[in-house]
Amino acid sequence: MNVVQLLHASVVRDPSHACLTFKREGQYQTLTYEEVWQRILRFASALQHLGVNPGDSVAIMAQTSPAWMICDFAIMALGAVVVPVYPTLPPAEAAYILENADAAYFIADDATMIAQLEGTWPHSVQAAIVLNGATVPSSKPVYEFASLLEDDAYSPVDPAVIDRIPIDSLATIVHTSGTSGRPKGVMLSHRNITSNLQACLSVTPVFRDDVTLSYLPLSHILERTVGHYCVLTAGATIAYAEGIEQIRENLREVSPTLLVTVPRLLEKVYAGIQQRVERAPRPIRHLLCSPPRKSILGRTVANALVYRKLRAGFGGRIRTIISGGAGLAQKIAEFYQEAGIPVCEGYGMTETAPVVAVNRLDDIRPGTVGRPLPNVEVRLAPDGELLVRGPNVMRGYYHDPLSTDETIDREGWLHTGDIAAIEGGYVRIVERKKHLIVLATGKNVAPFPIENAIALSSYIADAVLVGDERQYVTCLLVPDFAALSSKASGLGLHESDFSNWPNHVEIRRLLQREVQTAVARFAEFERPKRALLIASAFSLDSGELTPTLKVKAKLVAQKYRVAIDQMYEGIDYLDIYGSPEAGLVQGGAHVESSDDVDPLQRVRGVDNEPEAAASSPEPPRSLRWVWTVALGVVVACALCGLAAAKVHVPKSLDLLGTIRNVHQKNDQINLENSKIVDGMNTVKNLSSLTPQMAGKLSTLNAGLAEQNHTLQRLTALSEQEIGLSHQFGSVASSLNGDLSNISQTTSQQSDSVSTMRDTASKLATLAAATEETNQQMGRKLNQATGTTQQISSEVP
Structure with a gap:
């Protein structure tokens, strides 16, 4: 059908x-x-x-x-x-x-x-x-x-x-969202769609x-x-919603049993709940955290204060939510599961009409996209790319056979472009193949899990990782200004000036902690070391989001290219593991200096060394200030005592002057030490580059040798091709002679056929004449017979 x-x-x-x-x-x-x-x-x-x-x-x-x-x-x-x-x-x-x-x-x-x-x-x-x-x-x-x-x-x-x-006739041409280039028209037949929806309904x-x-x-x-x-x-x-702005009201009016959504809606609801939980008293906050939330008391409190309201917010009758279009964080899926709202996350593409795999309602595994549909085959390519084959796979891209051949191989396997893992029959999507970040160190970073972890923060709306061909990973952060509003008002910041909120030290310190906590479980080289704070949310109107609310990472990276370059150069950024004031630009002046951040700490924050963890020690400068204040208090007390006693202090015993001189000398020594450390680190970095350069030169030599070998092979192939061309010329000449002979033979045969046709015509004419003669002879015999009979009757 x-x-x-x-x-x-x-x-x-x-x-x-x-x-x-x-x-x-x-x-x-x-x-x-x-x-x-x-x-x-x-x-x-x-x-x-x-x-x-x-x-x-x-x-x-x-x-x-x-x-x-x-x-x-x-x-x-x-x-x-x-x-x-x-x-x-x-x-x-x-x-x-x-x-x-x-x-x-x-x-x-x-x-x-x-x-x-x-x-x-x-x-x-x-x-x-x-x-x-x-x-x-x-x-x-x-x-x-x-x-x-x-x-x-x-x-x-x-x-x-x-x-x-016809069921195989074209039903629709759906264009891709264009996150990685010009949209392509996906041709889907009636069979593509019906096979997919019937398989979906079966599970x-x-x-x-x-x-x-x-x-x-x-x-x-x-x-x-x-x-x-x-x-x-x-x-x-x-039932149709009036729009995304009215969806909360429409959910209560309609009370749906099913909801098809993209993760962004679930993430926003989750972030709102987390903000309210943070304002709860400490004992309640503790019970609502995982794992205490999973205890009997924790579940009771969570159900009374959170889960029941959450179910009511979705209309009170929700049976299941289908999530697709982008990845859903495991933590969020587990939260909704605990709340009694099962989220069946699935995976698919426009090219597969669209569902490839989905979690079954009776066997949901958060963190995966479920098992493949009954009529869909999946497998992994050697590089981990997910391949799909089935009746739901598109007919091809409209007017684009080249892209079609690049996407669907000769065996009918569609190359999804997604890196995946298959664990016990369940598919887990790792990252888009084209989105992998390849660092200058040669290490690969999958941005999606890290971006997702950061965006789980109730104070961060979006995160985009960058670092391709760089020494370390950084990110673009879009703060959730609505979530930050209560903290901003407490700091005396006005809502009309929210674009300057990221410049406030306390806001920066908060964002630092959120990122550090979010990325703590990732490998050190995967953690962003710096962040570029974006003062405006990504939107459809600005072109930074696709219609399905996915961030166009390439477009965003291109749009903020200059700012990203400046961030790597040490201008206008948030140092994730350093001072919240480091990298802050105010009034066009760069605040960061060698005194603001310890040079060793700054190096550890960017050179992928294990020491650059979130728990890195405070710079020695803070300890120096403690001793300075303590000593100052002691000296002040001593001076007050001397003043009270009206004792004259000789210049040789001027402690304040001596301390001031000592501090000046210490500052100069620290400055020189900083320069020395910077120089040593530069030498270290340069020396570390030597084996890399040697390796690259070795690779280059090997490549040149291979290229020389390839050229030799091409030369040999060219000589073979010339020989084949000569042979082809001889064969062509022979064929030409044979064709001439065939042509002459055909001409002779044609003449013979013409002669035979003339002979046959003459024979036909002769046969007709013979037939006429026979008929005349028959008539004459009949007449003779009649005459004979008459004569016979007349003779006595």
């Missing part, structure tokens, strides 16, 4: 059951399966009258809504191809997708999108349709969705048309009475396949 037939089966099974619910004029309204089906057939007829034919591409650029779903099925009902476009994309990127997919028709949320694309329309687009509001003047014909749907001239399309759609059942709250963009294949096609195939109900 194709995708539309699966929906029709649910309509036939229970036509009056609630299919879609949506908010209108402050109240949720419902459409039954039969009502939705009739709208689909009517709109399909309208599209058909506009000229949409089987195989045509029709683009939809709109927010998730019942209209989106109706358009989706109406287009597929005609055998046409749906091209989803994220509604948040800039006009130039949207125009690129329309052109890349050869879109013949364009469906937009409102007239604003039509106006933005004016002047950039691809030649393939013939007309546009507006889902909400009135039309606008355009160089293309523009129609209103409501008018087309309500026009009595368009009778519903014959459902028999749907049954004739994660959906029941008729289930209700799901849809808030993710339908442009994303996860929401479309799992959040819609699976739910509609099972005959359940889809």
Whole structure:
């Protein structure tokens, strides 16, 4: 069955059951399966009258809504191809997708999108349709969705048309999110989608009475396949959220039993809970921490103060949450599990329609993405890359056979580009292959687990690791300014000036501790040594987030390239393991100096030595200050006593002057020591580079030798190729002679055939003449016979 037939089966099974619910004029309204089906057939007829034919591409650029779903099925009902476009994309990127997919028709949320694309329309687009509001003047014909749907001239399309759609025909072209370059159009057939949704339903059942709250963009294949096609195939109900801002209210209104989401929502809820826990009294805080939380008393307190409210916040009926689109931290998955809200994390790609693996509800293993679907095969390449094969694997990239061949090998294995591990049948994703950071030391760092650990902090919104071809890892940190607001107000910082909060020493010290705690379990070379504090959150509008709320790491690194270079040069950064004031720039002046941070401590913080742990000792300068203050107090007391006794102190016994001179000498000595240490470290670094340079020279020599050997082989191959060319010339000449002989023989045969045809014609003529003669002779014999009989009768 194709995708539309699966929906029709649910309509036939229970036509009056609630299919879609949506908010209108402050109240949720419902459409039954039969009502939705009739709208689909009517709109399909309208599209058909506009000229949409089987195989045509029709683009939809709109927010998730019942209209989106109706358009989706109406287009597929005609055998046409749906091209989803994220509604948040800039006009130039949207125009690129329309052109890349050869879109013949364009469906937009409102007239604003039509106006933005004016002047950039691809030649393939013939007309546009507006889902909400009135039309606008355009160089293309523009129609209103409501008018087309309500026009009595368009009778519903014959459902028999749907049954004739081949299951292997193209259903949709979904473009990748573009985190690693230009979006590519993934071609998915009806078989790709139906095989995937039926396999999903076999391991994660959906029941008729289930209700799901849809808030993710339908442009994303996860929401479309799992959040819609699976739910509609099972005959359940889809409720639409008003938007991400209203999702908390909509959860309470709808009380869903299922929720399809990306980790960012779960992370935000978790961070909010952690902030409230930190404000609780110390005994309660202790019980709510793990492992005390797992004790009987801890579970009781946690359920009363946290878990019960959390379940109520999700509507009180949540049966399971499906998480995909990005990795979910194990700690968060375990937290929701303890709260009685099982999170089934899965893994997939647009290229696999999309689900590859998922945790089963009865056997969830946090930290993994579960086991592969029953009809999907997985294996690991020698370098750890996850390979996938099955009926859900795409047909290829639209108009891009080269990329298709690079992604799917001859045996049908799709190369995901993700480094993974398979443990007891469960798949664990390590990192994107292209995202691995290769340090100048040769060590590889997988950013995702470290970034995820840092972002678990309730005071940090996002973290991006950098360090490719550098000596050590650093990171970009986006503070969670909402979480920091209470601490900022206590420090006298104003909300209107939040961009300067990261310059406050106490805020910097807090962020230091959060990062140190988060990365303590990682290897020393994986821990970021410095951080660049970003004063504005990553967003869709700025292009730093994908529509599925994943950070575009490459774009972010490029955007802050200059600041990253300055951070490595020692300008404007947060030293994770040093003084919170180190690297701070105020009023354009660089605060850091050799007196602010002990040189040995600074070196240990960046040269990947084990001593640079979070527990590194305080610089000796702090101890010197303690002795100085103590000595100052003693001297002050002595001077007060001498003053009271009116004793004259000779210059030779001027302790204050002597101490001042000693301190000046000490400062000069410390400064010279710092220079010496810096010089020694420089020499050390240079000396450590010597074996590396020797190794690289050795590698270079080996490479040159190998290249010389390769050139010799190429020369030999060239000589063989020349010999083969000569042989080919001889064979070609011989073949040419043979062809000439064949041509002559063919000509002779043709002449012979012509002669035979002439002879046959003459024989036919002769046969006809002979036949005529025979007939004449027969007539004459008959006459002779008659005459003989007459004569015989007349003779006596």
